[in-house]
Amino acid sequence: MEHSREREIQALISMVDDPDPAVFDEIATKIVGYGPNAYPFVEDALLTTPENALRSRLEAISRKILFNRLASDLARWTKQGQINLLEAWLHVARYFDPGLNEQEVQKAIEAIRKDVWLELNENLTALEQIKVFNHVFYDLHRFSGNIEDYHNPDNSLVHKVLEKRSGNPLSIGIIYMLVATSVDMPVAGINLPEHFVLAYMGDRLDANKMEIEKDNALFYINAFSGGAVFSTQEINEFLLKLGMEPLAAFFSPCANRDIVIRMLNNLMIAYEQMGEKERVRGFEALRDSL
Numbered sequence: 375m376e377h378s379r380e381r382e383i384q385a386l387i388s389m390v391d392d393p394d395p396a397v398f399d400e401i402a403t404k405i406v407g408y409g410p411n412a413y414p415f416v417e418d419a420l421l422t423t424p425e426n427a428l429r430s431r432l433e434a435i436s437r438k439i440l441f442n443r444l445a446s447d448l449a450r451w452t453k454q455g456q457i458n459l460l461e462a463w464l465h466v467a468r469y470f471d472p473g474l475n476e477q478e479v480q481k482a483i484e485a486i487r488k489d490v491w492l493e494l495n496e497n498l499t500a501l502e503q504i505k506v507f508n509h510v511f512y513d514l515h516r517f518s519g520n521i522e523d524y525h526n527p528d529n530s531l532v533h534k535v536l537e538k539r540s541g542n543p544l545s546i547g548i549i550y551m552l553v554a555t556s557v558d559m560p561v562a563g564i565n566l567p568e569h570f571v572l573a574y575m576g577d578r579l580d581a582n583k584m585e586i587e588k589d590n591a592l593f594y595i596n597a598f599s600g601g602a603v604f605s606t607q608e609i610n611e612f613l614l615k616l617g618m619e620p621l622a623a624f625f626s627p628c629a630n631r632d633i634v635i636r637m638l639n640n641l642m643i644a645y646e647q648m649g650e651k652e653r654v655r656g657f658e659a660l661r662d663s664l
Contacts, residue, residue, distance in 0.1 A: 379408070380415070382408075383411070386401050386404055387415055387416065389401050390402070390419075390428060391428045398431065402431070406435060406438045406439055409442065409443065410439065410443050412435075416432055416435055417436065419432055420433065440472060443468075444660065445660055448465055448466075448634070448660065448663075449663070451465065452631065456634075457630070459552065459633060460479075460552055462630065463634075464476055464479065466530070466531070466634070466637060466641075467532050467534075475533075478533070479533050479536060482536045483552060483553060486549075487553050487556045490506070490507055490511070491557050494506055494557060500574050500592055500593070504574060504595060504601060507553075507559065508600065512601060517539050517540070517549070518540055519540070519541070519546060520538075520542060525647045527645070529640070529644075530542065530544070530644070531545075532549075543596075543598035544570040544633070544636055546597045547563060547570045547572055550572060550595070559574070561573070562591075562627035562628075563632075563633055564591070564594065564624070564625070564626070564627065566624055567624070569612075571594050571595060571596050572595040572596075572597055573591035573592075573625075574591070574593055574594075574595065575589055576589075576590065577590065591606070591625060593605060594606070594608075606625060635661050635664050638658075638661040641657050642661070
């Protein structure tokens with residue numbers, strides 16, 4: 375049965391050069407219908423195909439197979455409760471790099487976590503913890519915001535960000551948050567308009583009510599700008615400059631799904647800049663499905 379399926383896929387690939395567009399569409403649909411099983415055969419064909427119309431057809435089929443897998447993976451992730459943010463990010467990265475080594479990604483994040491853990495102790499205040507974290511994250515591991523090539527799609531891919539130690543506000547913020555939570559620092563994502571930031575969550579005293587308020591943002595962190603700490607008032611001022619109402623959602627932790635949606639928006643913007651309308655439409659449909 376396995377060999378029969380392989381022969382069918384290979385036979386279909388051999389007919390991809392059919393001059394009739396309607397026939398090609400039917401062939402492409404059948405190949406894509408085999409899902410990830412067809413991907414290695416399409417890639418093998420690409421290795422021996424020069425830059426021409428046939429190659430463009432094979433590349434389009436390859437992208438469609440990978441995109442369908444991404445849509446399926448994210449749909450399954452959503453049904454699982456969207457708990458593991460890194461899992462969803464890896465799904466997105468695999469669309470661009472099917473050979474992505476997930477263990478290497480995990481190992482790179484673990485190396486940062488270990489260095490942070492070694493520097494922390496139980497007697498540090500929240501601000502002192504962030505100071506220690508920032509030293510390890512920015513000074514030792516050299517993470518920084520990519521200002522010069524801000525809209526590069528690589529800035530949204532976990533393995534590229536870990537490799538280059540550079541990314542956009544969202545990707546730098548996600549890695550910061552993943553490492554921080556892995557050492558029990560209560561850092562959460564804040565889905566501000568125009569800029570993704572973080573919050574250090576904790577309990578605080580409401581001086582007017584003389585009551586302890588639980589799970590409040592004690593302060594905010596700009597991971598894109600060296601882990602700079604700022605206040606609620608500064609968020610208010612930021613929103614005022616944008617002409618936006620200070621909604622509660624702009625001050626409170628967002629869901630992992632919202633973070634993934636923002637990631638897809640960033641990729642849409644990147645491909646709009648590059649004029650790749652097909653990819654923009656694909657990511658837009660995927661975003662809307664979430």
